[in-house]
Amino acid sequence: MENTRVDFLYLDEEEMIEAGVKDMHQCVGVMEEVFSLLGQGDYIMGGKNHNSHGILISFPDEPQFPNMPKNGPDRRFMAMTAYLGGRFRVAGEKWYGSNKENLSKGLPRSILMVMLNDADTGAPLALMSGNLISAFRTGAIPGVGAKYLAKKDSRVLSLIAAGVISRTCFLSLIDSRPGIETVKIYDIYRESSEKLAAFIKENYPSVKEICVCGSIEEAVKDADIINVAASGKIYPKIEERWLKPGAFLSLPAGIELEEEFLTSGRCRRVVDNWKMYEAWSEELTKPYWNIMGLIGTKYLDLIEDGKLSVSQIDNLGEIIAGKKEGRKDDREIILLGMGGMPVYDVAWGFQMLENARKKGLGTTLHLWDRPDMA
């Protein structure tokens, strides 16, 4: 008789921490594997071109029903789905609700759950708290980028904004470029900058100098690596003249840069996965940049306006898979645009499932012994 029993593992946030979800070094390594698979093409995401970020539920500005949720900062639901190959060979999704008002309740802006599924049968393998998966996988990508795109001898790091994502980005950047000696921080709330500065001072003695800056310009000047991870609708503006030759700009969130610079030969444009932006161009309406402020969506606008061509954009995965050149010299200014992808969540979730199994963590949930209808 067939064994039709289905069980799967549940991991709450504490168990995720025990499984190592906050191990940024391992996370950077796993994300590097993901980009290698992306570069080879051994993955499938949702949507028409198989590269969709996910499916979004957004709410109206003026609901016609008294109980209907109203649009507000970061308010949405999103399902992000992927199959990932290589040693992962697993399907999965991240499903979350987000609402800035959560912060006033002591809850995170977004509450995220990750599910992994057998790639053949679709049976659930695991359900896990996704908040730390998401924060760490997002933070890890700048570190992966820095490995290939930042100068080897990078010494000065600039962090624009000082929230949760800036902190996780810092963790990966210092992991990839341990020679960083100076960190310059700017946030519109000085208190946030000081909190992040204190965290770095306490945990990273190799960082000799930490400056809390009064402006973006001050924070950006002389930096070898600039990471911009601000939330909110006003995207930090950075001017080309502030940039040092050879700077690596890590851009996981909204950013404003001069069009003339972006379309010039004076910068190299790398993104996490250009096809995902192409999927967005079908799912959203122009101007795309105004929606989330991502540099990749700015490229969409510039391409539709005839000011940039697709051939001027490189994918990080192709560089890691060896299909395209990495940094060419110490004077090249490189912009890495990131939009976030479900393959990251699936990969980091899968690693947590492996770690949890080894450590015997989690609760086994039973789905059925024999399905009622089959």
Added chain:
Amino acid sequence: MENTRVDFLYLDEEEMIEAGVKDMHQCVGVMEEVFSLLGQGDYIMGGKNHNSHGILISFPDEPQFPNMPKNGPDRRFMAMTAYLGGRFRVAGEKWYGSNKENLSKGLPRSILMVMLNDADTGAPLALMSGNLISAFRTGAIPGVGAKYLAKKDSRVLSLIAAGVISRTCFLSLIDSRPGIETVKIYDIYRESSEKLAAFIKENYPSVKEICVCGSIEEAVKDADIINVAASGKIYPKIEERWLKPGAFLSLPAGIELEEEFLTSGRCRRVVDNWKMYEAWSEELTKPYWNIMGLIGTKYLDLIEDGKLSVSQIDNLGEIIAGKKEGRKDDREIILLGMGGMPVYDVAWGFQMLENARKKGLGTTLHLWDRPDMA
């Protein structure tokens, strides 16, 4: 201090049954509520027009990687997301993997999970086994349709195909039209027809006559209600000349009907939600009908070919909400096309959560006491 603890309920398949997931009478009532909300507009689904069925992962016919899943019958992953208003006021999703090969393992074709989430914070409220939610909510829609669109004195029911979905459709149709005395069944596997016939005979003494038919034509002739729920790539073909005046065709799956009939004044075209088909027309590529065989996707093709206009299609929700007329007379032939929507899963899942709470069913899962990062 804020209460930041998050718990949610897990219900396995057996607990779902105890909660009443197989109570078709209640399910038809809840689905009727859903259509009323759809008719009013008190819901939001995913995608650009807020009416997307969901996001699909499909696999290539010729994978370039040895381990990558290969396209095959019903092989896909899908996330279906929705917010539903009214007394539900909840967000949620159904996430599933599907693969016909599961059947050879004693597993259902699709393995489905439903999650419900607080519409404001996004926090999970419940995770539940979704297979019976899906089978029953799909089966319930023909019953909702029959209430408004089948003749009151319908006596003869024709079931084309005799699988799981045909059985659940039968349950709702007999619930809405208890006067049914004759059931005619056709399936390409006679054994399947006989199994369904035996089930009806055993459980529904009000059905006086059950015929296992040798052809679609034989099964369809003289029927007041015709339900077509075949899986697979060959869509059952029904000819207009076989149809009795006043017939109600309930079409939850692939179907072939003559174009000349479909574009004529001799039938009325009702669908579950026309906007969902419009979303499909952006997510898929023409010809749409060939992809799933749904009558609604056939209308998309006919509209793009200039043979039909949107004004010739009515939504069931508008009829139930009283915005459009139901059946006009006893001679009208009415086709109800269905494509399936995540609002059904959210609604029936929500009802199960309420039922389970009342009965004290399920396992409480803990997410966190205080989130690690907020």
